[in-house]
Amino acid sequence: MKKLLFLFDTDPMTSVFDVVVGYDGGADDVHGYANVEPDNVGGLVDGTIFTRGGKEKQNTAIFVGGSNMEKGEALFEAVQKKFFGPFRVSCMLDSNGSNTTAAAGVALLAKGHKLKGKKAVVLAGTGPVGMRAAAFLAEEGAEVTLTSRTKERADAAAKAIETRFGAKVRGVAAFDDESRAAAIQGANIIFAAGAIGVQLLPEAAWKDNLNVELVADVNAQPPLGLEGIEATDKGKSYDGKVAFGALGIGGLKLKLHRGCIKQLFESSDGVLDAEEIYALAREMA
């Protein structure tokens, strides 16, 4: 029986990245649906749960993606609300690679370094990846601040993280190099989670900061988020400051994403969201 993966994307176009990794993770066929929302997902879910019986059901799985974390979370919840009794299939949430990328990045930071009690700043932490990274850092016991170009967006992201994870994260406005350098003043850990191709800090801002011990940057497209690191860095030391670049993190991210897809087809009741994906990342790191 063919392993079928259904991608429900909250964006107007289905993510090509998620289609490719769906196949690489072991699906025999991947079907993408765009503009999916809680109000129109019901019929799609019915198609996954009423078509195969018993153990056959584990050959059907659902992946929720898209660029908006809030919409992804609402859709993921709506998908699971349609399940009842044995009428369910395994499902995973990974809006914009949020869970897999953030989990890979934080798991690499946490490997061999105690994060508990450290001060962490997630720069441009209002996107899907930054919001999950902030939650995972808080989960590791770090004291987390996230920045945004506006105070409103910073506070909204912090509130959403608290609602979802019960973790207290501080939101601060930092809209240019100077204010972002001020935001990382007392930080031991910097996680740069800005949009692709956007530099967030000049080299001196983090290299001359004596408090900084660990840095990570998930933006792979030059200019990188943190000037002075290399995208391929994977634990490289810059005068004692340990750095992870986007490609250094990306290897584990892809392995983790594929591993999650594989796991979806191992049962019909798997739910892979932040907690489960981070636990797997810690095992794999």
Ligand SMILES: NC(=O)c1ccc[n+]([C@@H]2O[C@H](COP(=O)([O-])OP(=O)(O)OC[C@H]3O[C@@H](n4cnc5c(N)ncnc54)[C@H](OP(=O)(O)O)[C@@H]3O)[C@@H](O)[C@H]2O)c1
């Ligand atoms: N390495 C990997 O394997 C991997 C996988 C997936 C994604 N990524 C990368 O991870 C990063 C984060 O992804 P995402 O989807 O969470 O990002 P995103 O939503 O596109 O952007 C994150 C935040 O960047 C800020 N931003 C946008 N333009 C900016 C500008 N010109 N100056 C300063 N800040 C700006 C925005 O915050 P405010 O508007 O609140 O300021 C936005 O919420 C991206 O670079 C993406 O390419 C890497």
